[in-house]
Amino acid sequence: MNGDALLPIGDLARQTGLSVKTIRFYSDRGIVPPADRSPAGYRLYDPDAVARLRLVRTLRELGLDLPTIRKVADRELSLPEVAAAHAQALTVQIRTLRMRRAVLTAAARRGSTPEELEPMHELARLSENERRHLIDDFLDAAFGGPDAAPGFAGIMRSMTPELPEHPDTEQVEAWIELAELTQDPDFAALFRRLAEHVTTDLTRPDPAAMIREHVTPALRAGIAPTSPQATPIVRAITTEYARTTDHHLPTFLETANDPRRGRYLHLLAVINSWPPPDNPTPAFTWLIEALGNTADATGTDRT
Numbered sequence: 001m002n003g004d005a006l007l008p009i010g011d012l013a014r015q016t017g018l019s020v021k022t023i024r025f026y027s028d029r030g031i032v033p034p035a036d037r038s039p040a041g042y043r044l045y046d047p048d049a050v051a052r053l054r055l056v057r058t059l060r061e062l063g064l065d066l067p068t069i070r071k072v073a074d075r076e077l078s079l080p081e082v083a084a085a086h087a088q089a090l091t092v093q094i095r096t097l098r099m100r101r102a103v104l105t106a107a108a109r110r111g112s113t114p115e116e117l118e119p120m121h122e123l124a125r126l127s128e129n130e131r132r133h134l135i136d137d138f139l140d141a142a143f144g145g146p147d148a149a150p151g152f153a154g155i156m157r158s159m160t161p162e163l164p165e166h167p168d169t170e171q172v173e174a175w176i177e178l179a180e181l182t183q184d185p186d187f188a189a190l191f192r193r194l195a196e197h198v199t200t201d202l203t204r205p206d207p208a209a210m211i212r213e214h215v216t217p218a219l220r221a222g223i224a225p226t227s228p229q230a231t232p233i234v235r236a237i238t239t240e241y242a243r244t245t246d247h248h249l250p251t252f253l254e255t256a257n258d259p260r261r262g263r264y265l266h267l268l269a270v271i272n273s274w275p276p277p278d279n280p281t282p283a284f285t286w287l288i289e290a291l292g293n294t295a296d297a298t299g300t301d302r303t
Contacts, residue, residue, distance in 0.1 A: 102172030
């Protein structure tokens with residue numbers, strides 16, 4: 001072999017930007033073997049070693065292990081196939097790291113105790129099927145499961161979170177909090193009480209939507225719930241509500257105005273990448289006060 005065409009290790013280091021020690025490391029492992037030795041025993045490399053070392057450095061920086069790098073450099077493995085497999089592995093790692101970051105961020109924000117951290121971590125690690133099972137159990141308990149009224153199927157679908165394959169930190173945090181809500185027996189009971197207000201006839205208007213329709217203009221107009229102008233609005237709502245359901249309006253308002261219900265809907269929107277839901281609290285609060293004022297003024301029980 002023509003020694004004049006070969007490069008000593010120092011020249012190879014200068015051309016590649018790698019240290020002599022690093023080149024020796026790769027050389028000793030057969031990844032970039034020397035082409036020859038000088039009479040003094042020093043390693044000599046052919047010009048192709050420059051390109052080979054640059055490939056090795058790139059693959060190493062991308063996280064590939066040395067045995068795989070050697071096979072790629074020797075053309076024993078296809079680079080596209082290796083790249084695809086490694087990219088898939090990184091995708092899994094990124095998802096895992098994102099989940100971990102979300103759990104730690106949530107724990108820091110809440111000031112969680114060590115005892116609280118473990119269940120948060122377990123909720124974040126659930127598979128898609130496990131998440132679905134958890135939510136299905138909650139919604140079945142709230143809406144009656146297999147014995148639920150036919151119209152509830154659509155409502156249950158609209159209440160189901162669908163964590164995307166590659167969620168961002170906010171979505172993972174939202175999932176953890178929503179899943180924790182569903183594990184609270186009091187919260188499940190809250191949804192059962194809400195469901196009772198629509199079980200009599202699912203073809204009737206949604207009472208929450210009906211209330212907002214009547215009260216929102218009053219809020220925009222600045223009508224106080226204690227003013228005389230509130231009386232006809234209250235009368236219209238109570239009359240329409242009586243046609244909508246047989247249930248007690250103040251009981252419905254107290255249940256529907258529970259902040260946990262609004263929080264669930266907010267978290268659901270974050271997870272599913274939906275627009276933020278309308279906040280019914282101002283309308284419900286206005287009507288609760290208006291009903292109380294009407295009852296106080298008339299001395300009668302509230303509808």
